Structures are given as C-alpha cells and as structure tokens.
Amino acid sequence: MRADAHTLLAAYAAGSLGDVDRGDVEAHLAECAGCRDDLRADREVLAGLALLVAEAPPLRMRDEVLRRVTTTAQLPPLVADGLDERAVSGTGAPDRQGRPSRTLFALAATVLAATAISSTVWGLSSSSQLSEAEQQQAAVRQVLGADDAQTVRAGVTLPDGSTGDDVAVLASDGVDSAVLLPVGLPAAPAGMTWQAWTIHDDVPWPDVVFDATQSTVALDGPVADADAVAVTLEPAGGSPAPTSEPVAVLPLA
Amino acid sequence: MSAVVLVCRKQDQVQSQPRRRPAQGPSADVDEAVLLRGLVADVARGDEQAYAQLYDRLSAIVYGVCRRVLRDPAESEEVAQEALLEIWRTASRYDPTRGGVRSWAVTISHSRAVDRVRSSERRKAREEAVSLPEPPAYDEVSEAAVSAFEVRRVRKAMAQLSDVQRESVRLAFYGGHTHREVAALLDIPLGTVKTRIRDGLLRLRVHLGPELEYEHAGPAPGPTRRDDRTAPREDQDR
Numbered sequence: 230m231r232a233d234a235h236t237l238l239a240a241y242a243a244g245s246l247g248d249v250d251r252g253d254v255e256a257h258l259a260e261c262a263g264c265r266d267d268l269r270a271d272r273e274v275l276a277g278l279a280l281l282v283a284e285a286p287p288l289r290m291r292d293e294v295l296r297r298v299t300t301t302a303q304l305p306p307l308v309a310d311g312l313d314e315r316a317v318s319g320t321g322a323p324d325r326q327g328r329p330s331r332t333l334f335a336l337a338a339t340v341l342a343a344t345a346i347s348s349t350v351w352g353l354s355s356s357s358q359l360s361e362a363e364q365q366q367a368a369v370r371q372v373l374g375a376d377d378a379q380t381v382r383a384g385v386t387l388p389d390g391s392t393g394d395d396v397a398v399l400a401s402d403g404v405d406s407a408v409l410l411p412v413g414l415p416a417a418p419a420g421m422t423w424q425a426w427t428i429h430d431d432v433p434w435p436d437v438v439f440d441a442t443q444s445t446v447a448l449d450g451p452v453a454d455a456d457a458v459a460v461t462l463e464p465a466g467g468s469p470a471p472t473s474e475p476v477a478v479l480p481l482a
Numbered sequence: 483m484s485a486v487v488l489v490c491r492k493q494d495q496v497q498s499q500p501r502r503r504p505a506q507g508p509s510a511d512v513d514e515a516v517l518l519r520g521l522v523a524d525v526a527r528g529d530e531q532a533y534a535q536l537y538d539r540l541s542a543i544v545y546g547v548c549r550r551v552l553r554d555p556a557e558s559e560e561v562a563q564e565a566l567l568e569i570w571r572t573a574s575r576y577d578p579t580r581g582g583v584r585s586w587a588v589t590i591s592h593s594r595a596v597d598r599v600r601s602s603e604r605r606k607a608r609e610e611a612v613s614l615p616e617p618p619a620y621d622e623v624s625e626a627a628v629s630a631f632e633v634r635r636v637r638k639a640m641a642q643l644s645d646v647q648r649e650s651v652r653l654a655f656y657g658g659h660t661h662r663e664v665a666a667l668l669d670i671p672l673g674t675v676k677t678r679i680r681d682g683l684l685r686l687r688v689h690l691g692p693e694l695e696y697e698h699a700g701p702a703p704g705p706t707r708r709d710d711r712t713a714p715r716e717d718q719d720r
Contacts, residue, residue, distance in 0.1 A: 236676045237676065239679045239680035239682075239684075240654065240661050240676055240679050242683065243651065243654040243683070244592050244593060244596045244654070244658065245654040245655075245659060245661040245679065246660065247662065270687050271683050272581050272589055273582060274686040274687055275585075275589075275592070275655055276543075276581075276587075277632075277636040277686070277690055278636065278651070278656070278686075279543050279546060279588040279591075279592075280543065280628045280632055280636055281637065282546040282549070283542040283543045283545075283627050284542055284546040284549055285541075285542045285545070285627075286544075286545035287559065290545070290559055290563060291537060291538075291541065293563060294541075294563055294566050294567065295530070298530060298533055298567065298570050299530065301567055301570060302571070303570065303571050303573060304571060304575055306526065306575070307575065
C-alpha cells in the first residue's frame, strides 16, 4: 500500500486523481504523517508552478469580492470547547460604536448548546415545548452549516424613536433558511408582539411572531429570494400586513 | 524599487498594485511568507482591511490557476471569486503546519477549478487539446503578487525536469486533466503517467527545496525523510 500511496500522492497533489483514488489517498493521509509531509512539499512545489502563470484579474472582481466579503460569514476557529469568544461573525472586528463585536456565530452556537442542555436538565415539561426547542435547534444548525450562510446586522429604532442594541439575522439561500437573533430588542409592550417579515420585491410577507426573550427565532421563510428581513411591533397574535414602520431592516445579499 | 506597478491587459482590466516589493531574494521570500501568515491571522478575526491586502497578494495567483485550468475568462473569474471567498470564510482554519499561505490558496483554487472542469460538459472538448499555450511571459505577471526572482527560480527548476516529466506535470496541473486523461492524450500507460508526475515533483522539490523551508513556521520535515525522498530513481526518464 505504501508504494502505491506514494506514487498516487503526487498525482493527488496535482489534482489528477479520480474520486475513488482520491478517497483512498485521503484515507491513507489521515494515518500517515510522512505522507502528509510529502503532500505539503508537493503542494509548495505546485504553488511555485502557479506563480509562473499568475495573471491579474479584472479590477471589477476586486470590488465584487470585497463587497461580498462584508456579508459573508466566517467559520469560527476550532478550539477544544467548541466556542471561542474571538470567533468571527461577518461583521468584523469592533463595531461602529466601538463596542466589542458580538460574536454571532458563537452566540448562536451557545444557544444551540444551551437549548440542548436545558431540555435535558429540566426534562420534558411539555412535548410541545420540546419540539419548539428542537425546531429552533434544527434551524440554527442548518443555517450554521450552510456554505453560503450570511450574517447581517442592523440597528434597532424603537417606535418611540429611541435606538436599541443591534439585531442580526443568519440566512442561507442554499438551505432557504434564516434565523433571527433579536438580541437588541426590549420586551414588547402588553398586548403587542414582535413580528418578523421577509421582504420580496418591496412586499412584506408575514413571518413568525416572537418574544424578545427568545435567543433565536427561526423564520418560516421563504428566504432564498427575499431582499430583506424586517421586524415590526404588532398587536398580539401578529398581523397579515405591517401596521407600523419597521424597527429593524436587515438587507440580504 | 517600484512603488506602484500597473499591469495593463485590456482597458477594463487595469489593476494597480500599490505595494513596495522588498529586495528580491530568499530573505524577501521569507518576509512575504511571514506577512501572508500575519494577514491570514488578521482575516480570521474578521479584519476586512487585512483581507483586502491578502486579496491583492493572492488574487493573481488564484485567477491564474483558474485561467489555466478553465481557459474561459468568465468562468475563471467566477471560480476565482468563489476560491477567494472560501479563503475569507475559512481563514480561521488555515493551518501553517500544512503549508504556506500561497500553497493553501493554490490548493483551494486548483481544487475548485478542477471540480468545475470535471462536472462540465466541455470536458469532452478539452480532451482534444494536447498542447497548452506557453505560460505568459514574466512582464505580464503582477509584481506585487509574484517577484521576478521567484519566477526565475521556478523556471530554472522546471528546466531541470525531463521533457516527458514536465509535459505530464503540466498537463495534470495546468491542464487540470485526470491522470487517465493524460495517459490517453499522450498514448502512454497509466503507470508511466503516475511515475512521471511523481518524479517530476520530486525533482522540483530538490531544486526548489531549500527555499521551500521558508514557508514553514516550524521545523522542516525531518531530514531523513527528505533524504530518501529527494533522489529520483535512475530510470526516471521513462
């Protein structure tokens, strides 16, 4: 096997193996440090070959990529406890008001863990509550796992004109799923509720009503073609159309 | 020393590279490798300005790889963008013990380009192409991304390969062909292709080897390991 793996390794580095061979080599690499070293050396050499054919791309590509980066979430680093306060969101380093950035992925992941823990610790208080928690977890997990997950953050302007903390949404066109993090919202007044909307071609489609005490709010969607997610204050039970100006609008890429 | 280098291709493709290149030579390569690693660490923390600098240093390498494999400029641009976004997205997962930043970027780009080629119907048409155009002359390469010194060094190393080794390596890497396709294109046995690629890369390692050390943060791969790897076999020119 060793002789074979080494012969294949160079072809693997050069990207010229088919799927089956590739799988074999990857399996071998997982257990052979010497081959991992060889692969590293081969890849450095191939990076050298790439230098020979380097070609400046069109200027417009730079603008496009730098723009997309602002709404593209990043993977948090792998650390032992699974969460890192320095894990990054798509919104970058300290926010505009100079507060340390809320690490939204880490936050959502914390919620995921906390929800799992609480339903174990507290037991099944009611089957409907457990399935609600499960639904939230599934939605968060789905969006977190999506390749094209984007994080959008927006300030909150309350009906009385004051500004709240930010809210954020994690959305993925690919899995057609979005999760709102209503971090910045205060409790709705008595008789009222917060409601989410997805905006399609300037038309607000009603989405879930929620409580500001919820850490995550899975939206019903559809999300894939939505231009934005918005939040308004509505009478308890929600409304088919918004009855007031949005307190937050989160544009989606 | 140039302060700004403009690379003119077509009207809409002018890209300025406002970057001073350090003095050329091995120590410049070390500086560049260290700089790139620092930028990736910053990018992993969400630093968009660091990413813009990383983009300026890697985009020509990424795009160039895509262009060689995909040929079509529009498709190359698309795949290059995806690769550059993957670099942003997975910066926190970059592992310096697995290789230098450029090596990481090239692996991502090449892998995406090859996946695109293999899934497209144009694969059939590509199988007809045997000879590839020569890589562009040095002056077409953006100087901020790649130094003349580096290009000369790689060219010299490539010249040390036998013609058949070079041909197989180029068809596999630049051409994005599977080794079966290379065997078919050259009408040689599959085993011969694998051997030529392997020996070609080994020979390149010998000639580029000492400089490759600079890419690594930690100690180089153990000397005994490299020694019994670096001598290509006698029958290598098969």
